[in-house]
Amino acid sequence: MFDLEPWSSILDIAAGVLVIGGALLSLAAAVGLVRFPDALSRLHAATKPQILGLILVVIALALSVRNWAVLLLLTPVVVLQMLTAPISAHMVGRAGYRTGDFDPDTLVTDELAADVAGAGRSDLPGAAEPSARREGERPSADPSGETPATP
Amino acid sequence: MSILIAIAGAILAIAALVALWRVIRGPSIVDRVIASDVLLTTLILVVGTEMVANGHTRTIPLMVVLAATAILGTVSVARFVTRPEGTDTATTAASAKPDSTGKELS
Known part of the structure; x- marks a missing residue:
């Protein structure tokens, strides 16, 4: 549809930068897991890469592959994670509150x-x-x- | 490009190891569940990063399945911890309490 050939190196570098951003979010969650004192604080740190880091890596993959069918395949990944991550965070937060781990x-x-x-x-x-x-x-x-x- | 991907891979490896450390050490079962969730998220990111690095799309179904089933283990363990009254809530809470207080000792 579009002629993306002159932009390929720029798109590749953008994909690399986005992947590094997602990896840094994951590292931030891991550091939060170690540094924060109780379970609810760790839950706050842990939910950061689940949505934003995944979106960054998915955008990087779409920029790297540059194919509309791949984008159609990548959309359910983000949608499923957006649907399920709040549920699991809610359940774990309730468990952390009830066990008094804060x-x-x-x-x-x-x-x-x-x-x-x-x-x-x-x-x-x-x-x-x-x-x-x-x-x-x-x-x-x-x-x-x-x-x-x-x- | 490949240098950026290598840096991202190193950061993801460090994040996975730190999350694994929290899974092993984590004083209560809630901490272990949160850390294993972070480990699984890191695994999804690693799968995506590997596709960016090698320029293929063969493992996108793996990403879909991991994103769809990440909730199952977390919710089942959370339901186990907060079992309603009438069952063994007291024993579960009592077994979680000494662990959470032993966190400051270690």
């Missing part, structure tokens, strides 16, 4: 804790948190005071 002091807000306390689930880690974290605005009639799970 530091409650590092949270800006914990909206799930109020729901957990309202549901009467005192066995979950978020149940005893509103009374433990916010000393200034502690409600007097807090029903979730029996199990101080926070250290």
Whole structure:
């Protein structure tokens, strides 16, 4: 359709740069896995290359091959990853919250804790948190005071 | 071009090794699941990078299958960890607790 022959070297270099970008995102996720303290922080780092790194490498492959049929084959890769990565991140985040594998002091807000306390689930880690974290605005009639799970 | 691909391959190898280190060391099972997810994502990127390097498209179906089935192991392990009440949630949480506290010791 288009005559891409004069652009081939530029497109190849662009493909190489995009591949390096995807690899750097993967390296950032790996460094985050090692450096971050708890599971939810590591989950935040780990979800970066799943979408953006994959998109970069797929664009690099499309620029390198320069074929419309290949682009048609590469689209389901990105679409499937975009459909499934949020589900797995949600499930792992829920697992990390329920096993208490995070530091409650590092949270800006914990909206799930109020729901957990309202549901009467005192066995979950978020149940005893509103009374433990916010000393200034502690409600007097807090029903979730029996199990101080926070250290 | 080939120098760029070689640099990308080296970075991906380092990322895969670091993720594998977290899979081995990871204090709780949630950490291992997250690290194995990163390892699988790195594997998909390696497959794509290899196609860019060698200029073929034979392993695109492998990328499709890996992207479609990456969710299965993660979700099944996450469902195992957060089993609802009435079953062995207490034993699962109790077995995860000493690991997460042993993280600071090691």
